[in-house]
Amino acid sequence: MKNIxxxxxFNQIKNKISTYCVSSLGKTRIAELMPLKDTDDLKxxxxxLDQAMKLIFKYGKMPIGHFIDIEPLLLKTTKDGTxxxxxxxxxxxxxxxxxxxxxxxxxxxxxxxxxxxLCNALVLPKQxxxxxxxxxxxxxxxxxGASSELRRIRRQILSIESNIRTKIDQVKVANKDYLSQExxxxxxxxxxxxxxxxxKNLIKGIxxxxxxxxxxxxxxxxxxxxxxxQLVHAKDDERREVNRILTxxxxxxxxxxxxxxxxxxxxxxxxxxxxxxxxxxxIDGIVPEVAEDYQHFSLIRARHPLxxxxxxxxxxxxxxxxxRMLLISGSNTGGKTVxxxxxxxxxxxxxxxxxxxxxxxxxxxxxxxxxxxxxxQSIEQSLSTFSSHMKRLVEITNEVxxxxxxxxxxxxxxxxxxxxxxxxxAILRYLHQIxxxxxxxxxxxxxxxxAKNEDYILVAAVEFDQELMQPTYRLIEGSVGNxxxxxxxxxxxxxxxxxxxxxxxxxxSLTDTDKLLEKLQNELAQVQIEKDRLEALTxxxxxxxxxxxxxxxxxxxxxxxxxxxAKAEANKLLEESKQxxxxxxxxxxxxxxLKQHVVIxxxxxxxxxxxxxxxxxxEEVHEYQVGDVVKVLSANRQGEILSINKKGIxxxxxxxxxxNAKPEEVSFISKKVKPKKVKSxxxxxxxxxxxxxxxNIIGKRxxxxxxxxxxxxxxxxxxxxxxxxxxHGMGTGVLRNGVRKMLDKNKNIVSxxxxxxxxxxxxxxxxxxx
Numbered sequence: 001m002k003n004i005x006x007x008x009x010f011n012q013i014k015n016k017i018s019t020y021c022v023s024s025l026g027k028t029r030i031a032e033l034m035p036l037k038d039t040d041d042l043k044x045x046x047x048x049l050d051q052a053m054k055l056i057f058k059y060g061k062m063p064i065g066h067f068i069d070i071e072p073l074l075l076k077t078t079k080d081g082t083x084x085x086x087x088x089x090x091x092x093x094x095x096x097x098x099x100x101x102x103x104x105x106x107x108x109x110x111x112x113x114x115x116x117x118l119c120n121a122l123v124l125p126k127q128x129x130x131x132x133x134x135x136x137x138x139x140x141x142x143x144x145g146a147s148s149e150l151r152r153i154r155r156q157i158l159s160i161e162s163n164i165r166t167k168i169d170q171v172k173v174a175n176k177d178y179l180s181q182e183x184x185x186x187x188x189x190x191x192x193x194x195x196x197x198x199x200k201n202l203i204k205g206i207x208x209x210x211x212x213x214x215x216x217x218x219x220x221x222x223x224x225x226x227x228x229x230q231l232v233h234a235k236d237d238e239r240r241e242v243n244r245i246l247t248x249x250x251x252x253x254x255x256x257x258x259x260x261x262x263x264x265x266x267x268x269x270x271x272x273x274x275x276x277x278x279x280x281x282x283i284d285g286i287v288p289e290v291a292e293d294y295q296h297f298s299l300i301r302a303r304h305p306l307x308x309x310x311x312x313x314x315x316x317x318x319x320x321x322x323x324r325m326l327l328i329s330g331s332n333t334g335g336k337t338v339x340x341x342x343x344x345x346x347x348x349x350x351x352x353x354x355x356x357x358x359x360x361x362x363x364x365x366x367x368x369x370x371x372x373x374x375x376x377q378s379i380e381q382s383l384s385t386f387s388s389h390m391k392r393l394v395e396i397t398n399e400v401x402x403x404x405x406x407x408x409x410x411x412x413x414x415x416x417x418x419x420x421x422x423x424x425x426a427i428l429r430y431l432h433q434i435x436x437x438x439x440x441x442x443x444x445x446x447x448x449x450x451a452k453n454e455d456y457i458l459v460a461a462v463e464f465d466q467e468l469m470q471p472t473y474r475l476i477e478g479s480v481g482n483x484x485x486x487x488x489x490x491x492x493x494x495x496x497x498x499x500x501x502x503x504x505x506x507x508x509s510l511t512d513t514d515k516l517l518e519k520l521q522n523e524l525a526q527v528q529i530e531k532d533r534l535e536a537l538t539x540x541x542x543x544x545x546x547x548x549x550x551x552x553x554x555x556x557x558x559x560x561x562x563x564x565x566a567k568a569e570a571n572k573l574l575e576e577s578k579q580x581x582x583x584x585x586x587x588x589x590x591x592x593x594l595k596q597h598v599v600i601x602x603x604x605x606x607x608x609x610x611x612x613x614x615x616x617x618x619e620e621v622h623e624y625q626v627g628d629v630v631k632v633l634s635a636n637r638q639g640e641i642l643s644i645n646k647k648g649i650x651x652x653x654x655x656x657x658x659x660n661a662k663p664e665e666v667s668f669i670s671k672k673v674k675p676k677k678v679k680s681x682x683x684x685x686x687x688x689x690x691x692x693x694x695x696n697i698i699g700k701r702x703x704x705x706x707x708x709x710x711x712x713x714x715x716x717x718x719x720x721x722x723x724x725x726x727x728h729g730m731g732t733g734v735l736r737n738g739v740r741k742m743l744d745k746n747k748n749i750v751s752x753x754x755x756x757x758x759x760x761x762x763x764x765x766x767x768x769x770x
Contacts, residue, residue, distance in 0.1 A: 046287050070090050089136065105119055192219055197216065276355070299358050328340075370406045694727060713749075724769075
């Protein structure tokens with residue numbers, strides 16, 4: 001008989017999950033998956049699964065690459081064996097995966113959970129990885145940079161080979177008439193010349209080979225024999241150095257045996273967890289609840305995972321105490337066996353910590369799943385269909401416990417209907433005494449009547465659409481279904497005369513109770529069809545509501561995005577304008593028309609026009625008046641309120657730039673302070689004086705410093721100073737050169753010079769006016 005996992009097609013599920021594994025080790029682990037026996041272990045694996053599925057939904061697949069089993073390599077190093085270059089490449093694959101997992105987790109804002117703790121147990125031996133990468137390339141070759149000695153030897157080899165090539169080319173040219181061909185050959189790792197047999201004594205050297213015809217002799221000229229010997233010795237030195245490097249690296253791997261062994265085990269766990277999670281996402285699955293009381297079993301909107309999504313029909317398979325048995329009836333090819341297989345397969349998947357294609361599920365911690373499904377006829381064992389089923393039923397009744405799940409398809413079939421029905425009822429009564437959870441199917445009318453009268457049995461039927469004359473594969477709880485054998489036979493092409501005769505015989509054999517029951521069942525089927533239609537309309541309405549809500553949300557989002565895009569484009573245009581202004585300003589400065597501090601103020605005012613991503617809001621309430629001094633929060637600058645309109649919008653003057661702002665976008669500084677009248681004495685300001693006047697710009701940024709110097713020179717001219725001193729320091733000379741360029745352009749300056757010993761030296765410039 002087939003294994004129950006073959007019967008339930010669980011192995012196909014494992015094959016599908018294994019396609020999401022990146023390592024052969026993970027695929028092997030999936031192939032060996034069996035239902036867990038410990039509840040705590042199962043719940044921990046379910047947490048890993050749930051957390052991995054959430055990670056995939058939010059951030060995408062874990063970036064794990066291919067890796068193979070390095071355990072044999074690790075064991076080799078523990079026995080003082082030396083690994084080959086390609087062996088280290090496999091170790092690097094594993095360590096790169098560890099690095100990728102750590103990077104993937106560090107870049108995300110993750111809450112601490114069981115999966116994160118599992119991944120954080122990975123340890124990356126950074127120095128070992130760096131040493132291997134320094135010494136071994138991706139093809140397993142030892143790099144020149146592995147050691148200074150290896151680099152020296154390989155340079156020596158290249159030099160010798162170059163010299164050999166040069167010498168043999170010279171010999172070839174000098175003796176070209178004695179050669180059978182122009183090409184230089186290689187024999188026994190030695191470069192040789194193809195010499196005609198008759199000229200062999202004209203070229204002295206060692207004969208390494210003779211052609212099959214005997215007409216050509218391959219001779220290594222004496223002049224390069226010694227050089228070839230040097231090359232052989234150098235390559236021996238290279239092999240010894242390479243072996244030394246591999247031995248050192250192997251010992252390093254040996255020292256990290258525990259870390260590497262544990263990293264590989266954890267990487268296999270992570271590979272398997274994310275493979276199961278990826279499959280769970282693919283089937284739109286959920287992590288089921290594990291019930292320990294064996295009183296509840298429910299698979300809500302359960303779908304068979306191996307049936308194509310557009311063909312599968314979702315059903316509720318539910319048993320709650322005292323109902324411990326679900327008896328399904330209905331038409332042939334109506335889906336009874338699929339319901340049983342779905343219940344069994346999803347239970348096995350749940351106990352293997354896999355996601356289930358349901359909307360909600362509760363699965364007890366079954367100790368075993370007992371199955372009798374399909375045609376078990378065995379020609380080899382001379383067993384009929386009935387005998388094969390009965391053999392399996394004998395095993396089930398002997399092995400089952402109250403913690404088991406039992407699946408029985410067409411119980412008692414394959415023999416005389418009366419006897420088969422009697423055996424089926426007896427088996428169900430016996431199993432009820434043991435009290436496992438049971439899902440069974442039948443065509444026997446007597447068994448259906450028996451089930452309706454027992455409070456521990458829940459009856460259900462697979463629906464049959466009488467208008468279309470085909471099954472719908474929906475499971476209707478509380479209903480008893482007909483087989484519809486005559487209808488299905490007619491649909492399959494049975495002669496209509498035979499069909500009509502069958503209907504007549506059936507009608508004559510039915511009692512009044514049977515007729516009433518069939519009428520009620522047909523009416524119930526119509527009610528169910530109407531219920532399904534209303535449910536479909538409700539679902540369609542919900543889908544449309546969700547669609548419209550998404551459209552509205554998308555519109556709002558796009559509106560904000562377009563506003564932000566427009567602001568960004570405005571800012572870009574502003575920056576381009578500033579660059580164009582800089583070009584014009586530079587031209588005006590060349591003509592000594594524009595002052596630099598005026599340019600800086602203008603550019604700062606342009607910056608105030610920039611659109612900020614988010615405004616700073618002032619929540620304090622203040623009644624503003626014209627003349628109040630306020631700070632514009634988005635610009636972080638002060639200004640004076642010029643006016644307030646009816647809507648409360650403030651017009652603010654910031655150093656000549658007018659700006660409109662809401663009251664919550666500014667903060668109150670002070671009331672306007674009226675300046676005291678000061679008697680003007682312009683004549684005294686313009687009085688000629690020899691007093692020293694100086695400016696210190698050390699530590700200022702270049703542009704800021706030039707603006708300050710420009711204004712300082714204007715003030716000096718206005719105040720009639722004859723001489724001023726500008727202290728700029730020596731430093732890199734940038735400020736000094738900038739000052740000198742500005743002085744050269746100013747027509748009011750007669751001369752300037754470096755400061756003297758007591759005047760600041762080269763760190764200061766003295767300026768003289770007319």
